[in-house]
Amino acid sequence: MDYEAVVGLEIHVELNCATKMFCDCPNRPGDEPNINVCPTCLWLPGALPRLSEQALEKAALLCLALGAELQPLCAFDQKVYYYPDLPKGYQLSQAHLPLSRGGAIDITGEDGAPRRLRIHHIHMEEDVAKLVHEMEGRTPIGLVDFNRAGTPLVEIVTEPDFRTPHEAMEFLKALRTQIRYGGASECSMENGTMRADANISIRPRGTTQMNTKVEVKNMNSVRHVGDAIAYEIERQTASVESGEPVVLHTRLWDPDKKVTSPMRAKFEGPCVPDPSVPVIRLSGEWIAEMRARLPEMPTVRAERLATEYGLAPDEALTVSADPQVADFFEALAAQEIEPRTALHWLTTQLLPAVKDTRQELSVCRVTPARLGALLKMMAAGKINANAAREVLTRMFHTDDTPEAIVAAQGFTQVSDPDALGAMVQQVLDEQPAAVADYRGGQVKALGFLVGRVMQASGGKANPKVIRELLTDRLSAAE
Amino acid sequence: MESTFAFLNPEPVFQGSPHGGADDGYLRGLRVALQPSISVRDWPAEAGSVALSGFTALEDATVVQRLRQAGAYLRGYTRMSEFGFGLGGGEAGAALAEGADIELVLDLMGESRAAAARWKVSAFKPSYSLVSRLGIVGLIPSMECCGLVAPDLGTIRKTLQTVAGPDDLDFSLLDEETPDLSARTIDPAATTVGLIREAADGLSTERQEAFHTSARYLESRGFTLKELSLPDFALFSLVHRIIGSVEASSATGRYDSVRYGPRAPGARNWNEMYLRSRDAAFGTFLKSFLLQGAFFQFNRYEAFEAACRIRAQLVTEMANLCLRAEYLLLPTPQDTPPGPTVGAPADRPASLSATYAQFDSTLFANVTGQPALYLPPTADGTRPGFQLSGAALSDGALLSLGEHLLSDANGEEW
Numbered sequence: 061m062d063y064e065a066v067v068g069l070e071i072h073v074e075l076n077c078a079t080k081m082f083c084d085c086p087n088r089p090g091d092e093p094n095i096n097v098c099p100t101c102l103w104l105p106g107a108l109p110r111l112s113e114q115a116l117e118k119a120a121l122l123c124l125a126l127g128a129e130l131q132p133l134c135a136f137d138q139k140v141y142y143y144p145d146l147p148k149g150y151q152l153s154q155a156h157l158p159l160s161r162g163g164a165i166d167i168t169g170e171d172g173a174p175r176r177l178r179i180h181h182i183h184m185e186e187d188v189a190k191l192v193h194e195m196e197g198r199t200p201i202g203l204v205d206f207n208r209a210g211t212p213l214v215e216i217v218t219e220p221d222f223r224t225p226h227e228a229m230e231f232l233k234a235l236r237t238q239i240r241y242g243g244a245s246e247c248s249m250e251n252g253t254m255r256a257d258a259n260i261s262i263r264p265r266g267t268t269q270m271n272t273k274v275e276v277k278n279m280n281s282v283r284h285v286g287d288a289i290a291y292e293i294e295r296q297t298a299s300v301e302s303g304e305p306v307v308l309h310t311r312l313w314d315p316d317k318k319v320t321s322p323m324r325a326k327f328e329g330p331c332v333p334d335p336s337v338p339v340i341r342l343s344g345e346w347i348a349e350m351r352a353r354l355p356e357m358p359t360v361r362a363e364r365l366a367t368e369y370g371l372a373p374d375e376a377l378t379v380s381a382d383p384q385v386a387d388f389f390e391a392l393a394a395q396e397i398e399p400r401t402a403l404h405w406l407t408t409q410l411l412p413a414v415k416d417t418r419q420e421l422s423v424c425r426v427t428p429a430r431l432g433a434l435l436k437m438m439a440a441g442k443i444n445a446n447a448a449r450e451v452l453t454r455m456f457h458t459d460d461t462p463e464a465i466v467a468a469q470g471f472t473q474v475s476d477p478d479a480l481g482a483m484v485q486q487v488l489d490e491q492p493a494a495v496a497d498y499r500g501g502q503v504k505a506l507g508f509l510v511g512r513v514m515q516a517s518g519g520k521a522n523p524k525v526i527r528e529l530l531t532d533r534l535s536a537a538e
Numbered sequence: 539m540e541s542t543f544a545f546l547n548p549e550p551v552f553q554g555s556p557h558g559g560a561d562d563g564y565l566r567g568l569r570v571a572l573q574p575s576i577s578v579r580d581w582p583a584e585a586g587s588v589a590l591s592g593f594t595a596l597e598d599a600t601v602v603q604r605l606r607q608a609g610a611y612l613r614g615y616t617r618m619s620e621f622g623f624g625l626g627g628g629e630a631g632a633a634l635a636e637g638a639d640i641e642l643v644l645d646l647m648g649e650s651r652a653a654a655a656r657w658k659v660s661a662f663k664p665s666y667s668l669v670s671r672l673g674i675v676g677l678i679p680s681m682e683c684c685g686l687v688a689p690d691l692g693t694i695r696k697t698l699q700t701v702a703g704p705d706d707l708d709f710s711l712l713d714e715e716t717p718d719l720s721a722r723t724i725d726p727a728a729t730t731v732g733l734i735r736e737a738a739d740g741l742s743t744e745r746q747e748a749f750h751t752s753a754r755y756l757e758s759r760g761f762t763l764k765e766l767s768l769p770d771f772a773l774f775s776l777v778h779r780i781i782g783s784v785e786a787s788s789a790t791g792r793y794d795s796v797r798y799g800p801r802a803p804g805a806r807n808w809n810e811m812y813l814r815s816r817d818a819a820f821g822t823f824l825k826s827f828l829l830q831g832a833f834f835q836f837n838r839y840e841a842f843e844a845a846c847r848i849r850a851q852l853v854t855e856m857a858n859l860c861l862r863a864e865y866l867l868l869p870t871p872q873d874t875p876p877g878p879t880v881g882a883p884a885d886r887p888a889s890l891s892a893t894y895a896q897f898d899s900t901l902f903a904n905v906t907g908q909p910a911l912y913l914p915p916t917a918d919g920t921r922p923g924f925q926l927s928g929a930a931l932s933d934g935a936l937l938s939l940g941e942h943l944l945s946d947a948n949g950e951e952w
């Protein structure tokens with residue numbers, strides 16, 4: 061029998077707020093353990109939660125960035141379970157009245173056709189403490205780090221609209237882009253600021269029933285989500301075909317072995333309204349204010365980049381996928397750098413270098429102004445492309461202007477025909493075979509000769525001038 | 539004789555505002571007794587529970603900060619029932635006989651008012667969201683409130699004026715300005731007091747008699763009495779039992795013996811440690827309440843949801859009654875005599891049902907959040923006792939009514 065998968069995703073996103081969700085402790089879970097704590101996030105007797113305004117704003121921006129509808133009334137509930145990572149015995153979450161409902165993401169399916177993947181709702185939630193397992197001599201010990209307790213999260217719960225691993229992966233990529241645009245989170249699965257769980261079931265293709273699902277956790281990249289879903293579809297199909305029913309449970313993805321294996325689930329009780337966090341009423345004006353804060357979203361921006369700068373549709377999509385990259389590109393273009401040059405240098409030189417040096421584009425030393433100055437020197441013929449690449453490498457390690465680096469390193473391009481004439485003549489004298497080849501009709505030989513002159517000039521010669529001098533002399537002597 | 543105080547302020551006499559700051563003098567010299575569910579920095583805020591034994595408050599409750607700021611002297615912690623739920627095993631009100639001018643008693647179902655009835659003093663339960671709960675080691679967050687118990691209403695009013703009002707650290711409080719809590723003149727001829735007929739249903743003949751005596755006394759003082767009806771009055775108790783127990787069940791989930799409280803020995807893993815320590819820490823009576831809450835939460839969630847709907851309805855119905863009469867007269871709490879000796883366990887009710895019966899006339903105010911005032915009868919019987927209430931945040935006016943009734947200026951033979 062032919063089966064199809066029915067997949068829904070539950071995505072946790074850590075909001076990039078300055079403080080935790082219900083207290084003023086810094087939201088820096090990675091700090092030295094248990095330094096960002098207070099009576100509220102340790103839940104000592106007498107403590108009260110105070111919802112952070114910034115957390116509410118960021119969560120609202122995230123919802124709006126995904127086309128979701130903010131609800132006029134939302135409230136926190138207690139998700140009751142007992143575990144050492146949760147000392148108060150319940151997690152504050154929104155089970156009954158979530159922050160938003162609806163929303164969708166449009167992707168392109170494997171067949172090239174557009175697919176709309178719907179979001180059921182988005183709710184706010186606090187993170188729990190982190191358990192660290194270590195050995196004390198031969199005794200295994202469990203340690204609890206409360207820096208993460210109370211970190212602001214949202215959970216995005218989709219409709220079971222996904223049929224293939226491809227759809228899930230495309231959805232996650234688009235989701236990440238849109239949330240980054242909203243400025244609410246970095247959404248890095250690798251760094252754990254975005255975590256996705258998948259609910260997967262299968263059914264005979266063409267039917268509409270909803271069968272028992274299996275939840276899969278622990279995928280820490282978009283690729284892993286795709287792999288885990290693919291594996292689970294195969295596993296469930298084999299299981300059903302061998303007459304074994306699928307039972308409701310949770311499985312963990314093992315990225316090394318590329319398999320899922322069952323895990324023991326935490327006991328979870330029902331959710332009761334929390335009596336300490338007041339219900340949240342969002343006015344129409346407040347929602348409008350949040351909407352006004354939202355920047356131009358990626359698909360809209362891609363269209364504008366294509367028309368305004370003449371980028372190809374796929375180039376425009378690539379640039380707009382990351383707001384930092386798109387902002388950088390537009391900042392270069394604003395300095396009257398030719399858009400294609402700006403795109404070329406940004407994508408082939410700057411971004412790989414930023415990645416290599418493990419920096420963030422937004423905070424790296426090479427600002428749009430500095431790269432713009434460099435590209436202008438190149439456009440004006442003051443330096444050649446080789447030198448520009450050299451200068452760019454150095455710009456990562458100094459705050460000197462590109463002009464200063466060029467001057468200090470002697471990268472200024474030599475374009476003076478008199479200065480280059482002697483070098484050109486010397487190469488012609490030394491390379492009779494290449495000269496003969498060229499005169500014999502092998503045009504390629506010219507490139508070789510240009511390269512020799514460049515080498516002789518220490519990379520500073522203007523290749524355009526060399527080429528002119530060479531063709532002049534080669535034809536004149538004939 | 540053992541003191542009614544479980545912990546006495548190590549500063550033996552009042553030395554002005556602590557931490558060198560100047561106080562505003564509003565309560566200067568007032569000796570305040572506190573239940574140990576109200577956090578005072580470095581004091582053993584054990585809330586009457588073994589689960590908190592060894593726990594020392596890290597910060598002052600907002601209420602305590604404001605008392606200090608006004609120059610009050612914190613005399614010490616009293617003995618209280620387990621988390622202040624009911625009066626069994628506690629000594630609520632007894633500190634007034636041991637040199638305290640006022641005692642702060644957590645009111646979860648009417649405890650401050652019942653304690654006052656026991657000690658023949660006055661008690662006031664403020665409106666919910668009028669007094670900060672920061673630093674209160676609570677049990678039923680949506681119903682509990684710091685009750686004020688004192689022999690005279692002047693002290694209660696001044697203390698309320700001191701502790702009430704917005705707190706940046708308690709978001710459940712009103713954002714708006716504190717309602718007017720000052721004294722005002724009461725004109726009986728222009729004042730209607732409503733009497734909820736069904737509030738007397740099921741009371742003993744004696745209590746029904748007392749209720750009607752109070753009504754007749756009000757009439758003799760010139761007030762207009764209006765009979766009102768709230769057929770669902772009995773549901774207050776049911777709603778409190780369901781919602782209160784569910785909230786208590788989750789509020790006590792944090793007592794796991796990890797950071798404080800005694801840890802039961804012999805556990806092989808964390809789960810066993812939780813179970814054993816919690817089993818050892820909670821008393822039988824409290825456990826029956828917590829188990830009931832867990833039952834509604836896990837097995838009868840729809841009953842909990844129904845209780846929440848009924849609660850909302852009751853709040854509306856009571857607010858509507860308060861539109862028809864400025865004040866409400868209710869039966870006084872069951873008059874249980876003080877324990878034989880101070881410090882000895884008082885008459886502990888045998889069951890949840892008996893406890894709920896004891897508070898049948900007071901827990902309405904905890905369910906709706908409206909203020910409630912208890913006034914004791916005079917020893918010679920010339921004036922009966924009262925429980926009065928009014929609309930939410932009418933606290934200032936309600937205290938004025940009490941002051942008017944306690945002053946004999948206009949008193950006539952009745």
Ligand SMILES: [Zn+2]
Nearest residue numbers: 083085098101
């Ligand atoms: Zn904190």
